[in-house]
Amino acid sequence: MPELPEVETVMRGLAPVMAGRRLMRVEQRRADLRFPFPADFVQRLEGRRVEGLRRRAKYILADIEGGAVLLMHLGMSGRFTISAPGGAGGRQLGEFTYEVGGDESHDHVVFHIEGGATVTYNDARRFGAMDVFPAADADEHPLLGGLGIEPLGPDLTSAFIEREARGRRSDLKAFLLDQRIIAGLGNIYVCEVLYRTELSPFASAGRLAGRAMAPVREKLVAEIRAVLGEAIEAGGSTLRDYKQADGALGYFQHSFRIYGREGDPCATPGCGSSVRRKVQGGRSTFYCPTCQRGTRPTPRAVSGEAASVTPAAGRR
């Protein structure tokens, strides 16, 4: 479920509770999530101090004293609930609904933290995952080794897009979703980014290459950063606000311009088209057929525009 901004928000929510403290007890309530827990999962964590939390792509990584790393992935439905020592309700991180005293049957892991707090991992669909491995093995870890660049780091540049896009025949949607290229974008934010960049999800990625497309690549880079940055900010504000009763974190209160808006009028002033949904690569793509013609027309084109300029003549 969660894409990079949600994972970042969850990590930031967990950090103050876990960082610097010992895991006094770890309850592992089943043998597997998406794949089996390592055999000695509990033993490698119990009694050890969490030195800090980090995020890599959509993974939350906890550095454990003694040189181990605890990896946590939320899959589609994973969430964390924090219970303070005082027993003051729970703060839930990772999904968008919150029910006090809700479904405990999917509580798979409970971390009992030094000082009395409790961090519970709940995941109905069990697409999430946890693992513990030596820090030295991180680069070869099957889940981490092949990951692409961090979209919010310094590596995401027009030149990077140029290199990666050149010669690719996959469509733009698949290109941006590919975790081996850029790690962290998921279905929702890819839709948002393409809409804001006025690029067609169905265009070939290779069309982003070439000198003439430099401005489009710049715009793409800027929108990726903006979309993710805004979502992280929204997540952060809910982290700060919680207090009241329950802070639900996730995509909630975040409003999307295109995702999930099939049939609604396009948000671009004067556009007048309505948002369409198409299944692409097995998942829903939401797009505006009028605004998103960059690099090749989607269904209906009317006239050219800056974003649709392509260097090569072949328009098929």
Next chain:
DNA sequence: ACATAGACCTGTTGGC
């Protein structure tokens, strides 16, 4: 090399 489909597993939603 790459594109697509299916699998994983459960919960929620919308239509009849």
Next chain:
DNA sequence: TGCCAACAGGTCTATG
């Protein structure tokens, strides 16, 4: 109200 089909934020594998 009840039932069923479609659908859901993510990966991974197998198949063309």
